[in-house]
Structure formats: C-alpha cells, structure tokens
Amino acid sequence: MLNRFQFSRLRAFRFGGRKSAAGARRDERSADANGLATSETVRDSWEGDERVARLLARRAAAKESHRNGAIERLGERVSASGAVAATAAPVAPARARTSHAGVASTVETPRTSPEGGVQTARSRQAAESTARRGAGAAVGTSSARVVCIASGKGGTGKSVLASNLAILWAQQGERVLLVDFDAGLANAHLLLGLAPPYDVGHVMEGQVTAREALVEGPHGLKLLAGGVGRQVMVDPTRRELDRLFKALRPLEDDFDLIIIDHGAGLSYSTVAHLAATSTLILVTNHEVTALSDGYALYKRAHMVNPALRVGLVVNRAPDERIAMDAWERFRFASHKFLGHTPELIGWIPADLAIPQAVQMRKPAALSYPDCAAVKSMKRVADWPPIDHARSAQPFYERARRALR
Ligand SMILES: Nc1ncnc2c1ncn2[C@@H]1O[C@H](COP(=O)(O)OP(=O)(O)O)[C@@H](O)[C@H]1O
Ligand SMILES: [Mg+2]
Numbered sequence: 270m271l272n273r274f275q276f277s278r279l280r281a282f283r284f285g286g287r288k289s290a291a292g293a294r295r296d297e298r299s300a301d302a303n304g305l306a307t308s309e310t311v312r313d314s315w316e317g318d319e320r321v322a323r324l325l326a327r328r329a330a331a332k333e334s335h336r337n338g339a340i341e342r343l344g345e346r347v348s349a350s351g352a353v354a355a356t357a358a359p360v361a362p363a364r365a366r367t368s369h370a371g372v373a374s375t376v377e378t379p380r381t382s383p384e385g386g387v388q389t390a391r392s393r394q395a396a397e398s399t400a401r402r403g404a405g406a407a408v409g410t411s412s413a414r415v416v417c418i419a420s421g422k423g424g425t426g427k428s429v430l431a432s433n434l435a436i437l438w439a440q441q442g443e444r445v446l447l448v449d450f451d452a453g454l455a456n457a458h459l460l461l462g463l464a465p466p467y468d469v470g471h472v473m474e475g476q477v478t479a480r481e482a483l484v485e486g487p488h489g490l491k492l493l494a495g496g497v498g499r500q501v502m503v504d505p506t507r508r509e510l511d512r513l514f515k516a517l518r519p520l521e522d523d524f525d526l527i528i529i530d531h532g533a534g535l536s537y538s539t540v541a542h543l544a545a546t547s548t549l550i551l552v553t554n555h556e557v558t559a560l561s562d563g564y565a566l567y568k569r570a571h572m573v574n575p576a577l578r579v580g581l582v583v584n585r586a587p588d589e590r591i592a593m594d595a596w597e598r599f600r601f602a603s604h605k606f607l608g609h610t611p612e613l614i615g616w617i618p619a620d621l622a623i624p625q626a627v628q629m630r631k632p633a634a635l636s637y638p639d640c641a642a643v644k645s646m647k648r649v650a651d652w653p654p655i656d657h658a659r660s661a662q663p664f665y666e667r668a669r670r671a672l673r
Contacts, residue, residue, distance in 0.1 A: 413446070413521040414658035416528050417542050419570075420552045421562025423533035426584035427552045429623055429633075430646060431530035432460040436634040437650045438526055439488035446483070446524040448493045448517075450542070451532035452502045455495025461486045462630035463494070470496035473505065473513040479520050487635055491524070493517075507672050510538055514672070518665040526655075527664070534562075535569055544573040545667035548658035550649070551611060552582050555595035564602055567611055573671075578654040579611035585619040592616035614652045617645040 418431045428451070435447040449457035450469065458465050467482035472493070483491040496502035501509065521527065529546075531539045543549060549570055553563035563581075570577055581599060586592035596613050603610045620642035626633035633643050660667065 413524045413527045413664070414548075414655065415521075415546050415664040416526070416548045416550060416655055416658050417531060417546045418528060418550045418552060419531040419539060419543070419566060420533055420559070421535075421564070421566040422553070422559045425533070425552045425554050425559055425563075426617070426623075427533075428457050428460055428530050429627065430550070430552055430582065430584065430617070430649065431528050432457050433632050433634040433643065433646050434650050435490045435492075435528050436487055436632050437647060438528075439486075439490035440634075443525045444523065445490040446493065446520060446527045447486075447490060448527060448529045449495035450529050450538065451495050452504070452536060452538065454532060455497055455502075457530055458484075458492060458494045459630060460627060460632060461492060463492055465492065465494040468494040468496045468499070468502075469513065470499040470502045472516050473501060473509055475512070475516075479517050480523070483520075487632070493520075495530075504536075505538060507537075510541060511669055511672050514541075514665045514669045518663060521663050521665060526658075535566060540569065540573055541668050541671045543570045543577065544671040545660075545664055546574070546658070547576070547578060547660045548654050549577055549579045550582060550614065550652075551579055552584050553595070553599070555583055555586050555591050560595060560599055560602075564599060567599075567603060568607060571607065571609065578658075580614035580649075580652050580654065581611045582614050582649055583616040585623075586616050587619055589616065592618075612654075615645060615648050617642050617649070 418427050418434075420427050428449070431447060435445050439445045447457060447461075448469070449455040451457075455468065463484050463486055465482070465484040467477050469482070471477050472479050472482050479493065483493055486492050505513070529542060531542065551563055551567055551570075553559045567579060567581075570579060581596065583592040583595050586595065593616070596616070600610045600613075618641045620633075620640055622633050622637035622640035623642050626636045629636055633640055634646065637643060
C-alpha cells in the first residue's frame with residue numbers, strides 16, 4: 270500500500286535529492302495546504318514513472334484481493350486446480366432422446382443390435398449410459414451429470430421445478446437422483462409424496478451411508494431428502510460439509526443425472542456447490558424482488574465459477590409479455606453491470622394445476638401431465654447444457670476442494 274508519505278519520498282528521489290522523512294512530510298503538508306498533494310494529483314504528476322506505476326499496480330492488486338472475500342476464493346481454488354473451467358469433459362450428449370419441445374427430436378425407433386436382437390429405446394439408453402460411464406472412468410471424469418437449481422429469493426418454485434424435472438428425466442429411462450439441499454427447510458419429499466426415514470443430515474452425521482438414505486420415487490427416481498428443522502443442516506461447518514460431500518461422492522457412480530434443489534440465497538453450502546458445478550438453473554419470478562435477488566445470486570455464481578453455464582427460468586408468470594419483460598430487465602442489468610448474461614431457458618406460466626398437485630402430493634408431471642406448466646417444464650428439461658453437465662473431475666471432489 271503506498272501512502273502519501275511514500276509518494277513524497279518517491280518524488281524526492283525523482284528530483285535527485287534524498288530527503289529526510291521529516292522533510293518529505295513537510296513537503297506533503299505544504300502541498301496539502303495548496304490543495305495539490307492528493308494521491309490523485311501525485312499520481313498524475315508521476316505519469317510515466319515506472320517505479321510509481323509498479324507501486325500503483327501492486328496497491329490496486331492488494332485492494333482487489335482484499336475485496337475478494339473467502340467465498341470468492343472458493344472459485345479460485347477450484348479453477349486453480351484446473352477442475353472446472355475449460356475442462357468440461359469431452360463426452361457425447363448424454364443420450365439420444367425425444368425432444369419434448371418437438372425441436373431436434375430423435376425418433377426412438379427400435380434398432381437392431383449387432384447380436385441380432387432388438388434394442389429398445391430404454392436398453393439403448395442404458396447401453397449408452399454404460400458406455401459413457403466407461404469412457405468417463407477412462408479419463409477420470411465423473412459418471413453423473415450434475416445440475417444445480419437455485420434462486421436468490423425463496424418461493425420462486427425451485428422445488429416444484431426440481432421434482433417435476435426429476436420425474437420427466439426418469440420417465441425417459443435416466444437414473445435420476447434428486448438431492449434436496451434446502452438447509453433445514455426441505456420439502457421435496459412432500460412434493461413427491463414420500464416419507465423418507467433418513468435425510469442428508471443423517472448422512473452428514475455418519476448415522477447412515479448416502480446409499481442407505483435414499484428412497485425410491487416415481488419412475489425409479491431416487492430422493493436424498495433434506496433435513497426438516499434440523500439444526501445440523503441449517504448452518505453446517507466446513508468440516509461437516511466436507512464429511513457430507515465425501516459421503517455423497519459414491520452416488521455419482523450410481524446415477525446418470527443428479528439434480529440438486531437448493532435453498533434460497535447464498536449460503537456457504539450453496540456457493541460451494543456453485544463453485545463445483547458446471548450447470549445451474551436459476552429460477553426467478555417476474556417481481557422485482559425475485560429478479561434483484563436472482564441477479565445477486567447470478568453475480569456471485571459467476572464470480573466463484575466463471576465457466577458456469579447458467580440458464581434462467583421465469584416461473585409462475587401471468588403471461589408471456591410479463592415473463593419476457595422480466596427476462597429483458599435481468600438481461601439488461603447483468604449485461605450492463607457484469608458484462609455477461611445468463612441464457613434464457615424459458616418461462617413457466619402461473620398454473621392452478623401446480624398448487625393442486627402440491628396439495629395432492631403428486632407432482633404435476635404425473636397428476637396433470639398436459640397442463641400448461643408441465644408443458645413448459647418439458648422445454649426446460651430439453652435445455653441442451655443439461656446433456657453436458659459434467660466436468661473433468663467428480664463433482665463432489667471439486668466441491669470438497671472448494672471448501673479447502
Ligand atoms: N408455475 C406455478 N404456478 C402456480 N403456482 C406455482 C408455480 N410454481 C410454484 N408454484 C407454487 O409456489 C409454491 C412454492 O414453490 P416451491 O417450489 O416450494 O418454491 P421454492 O422451492 O423456490 O421455495 C408451491 O407451493 C407452488 O404451489
Ligand atoms: Mg424449495
């Protein structure tokens with residue numbers, strides 16, 4: 270850090286005479302009296318001097334690193350280890366699947382296998398996924414794709430979207446794990462109509478293994494429930510999170526897709542996930558409060574993980590015009606202040622079928638599969654980055670590294 274006194278000393282050096290500290294201070298005082306010696310004016314008068322330029326650069330760097338707090342360093346640690354950026358695994362799209370949106374659809378016709386048998390779409394997917402796992406193991410990649418679902422503000426519809434996406438993907442033959450990581454306020458099990466005996470808190474405390482804590486839901490999807498009212502999940506320490514991530518690591522070998530439903534906001538555990546994942550679905554509503562909190566989360570996510578693919582979903586919008594207006598505001602603010610924007614995945618209309626499905630504890634994808642909201646969710650499920658949501662090293666190993 271260069272103070273005014275040091276600037277004066279430098280000035281003295283420049284004019285050839287080494288002044289005493291007191292002399293330099295006297296110069297400073299008289300310059301101050303004339304309104305001349307602010308660091309700005311000193312800086313101007315020293316333009317072109319290499320030593321001063323170097324000192325100024327060092328000072329700016331010190332300021333910058335001071336501004337970046339512990340959370341920002343999470344991302345640095347991960348990318349410094351080469352884990353996230355630029356190392357997206359060179360894997361083929363996850364599967365050839367029928368597009369919900371009717372765009373780029375791959376028709377699932379039975380194919381004759383080399384052995385002469387008929388491969389069904391499902392067995393082909395299983396074979397493809399096995400091949401992918403093999404390829405992943407060969408280059409040390411994780412086998413599961415991991416998608417985080419988060420929002421700045423609570424109640425935007427993350428859990429509704431996460432549970433329905435999990436079902437939509439499971440319906441297509443994917444081995445899906447839904448992890449409810451809403452610290453202490455979990456409800457994905459309610460949305461799916463399940464009553465799990467164990468949750469992520471039990472895994473964190475070492476009472477059961479991660480595999481033992483899973484419960485089966487519709488279409489064979491598995492749920493790792495979150496803790497309801499459990500203090501241990503509200504504010505876990507770094508050591509507890511590390512133990513949990515280590516315990517969850519084996520699950521990556523058992524699934525094709527892991528969807529992580531986060532609590533609202535920027536808890537330490539959410540940021541650790543964001544530093545490690547390659548793909549984030551950011552859920553917002555059209556209200557200014559939800560947009561503003563969503564922007565804050567997007568900004569932080571990009572800070573800890575510049576390579577992150579972020580897709581925005583405007584949920585529960587009254588109509589398309591309002592949804593697009595909200596997107597435009599988000600896009601404008603992030604472009605203006607951050608210089609980059611997320612991608613728009615789409616919007617989901619406010620639909621009475623959703624609260625009715627919640628009440629019935631049967632996700633809308635099953636209870637009202639043709640309702641407008643589910644149709645839009647199907648388009649979210651088709652967002653292409655989900656097919657590539659994988660990095661060179663296993664997700665939970667990167668998350669653990671982010672904590673160090
Ligand atoms: N598209 C929608 N249309 C109508 N209601 C919705 C929609 N999405 C979510 N909701 C309602 O919002 C409530 C909160 O959703 P939830 O997924 O629990 O939010 P979060 O997980 O973000 O806190 C749900 O109980 C549901 O009834
Ligand atoms: Mg939720």
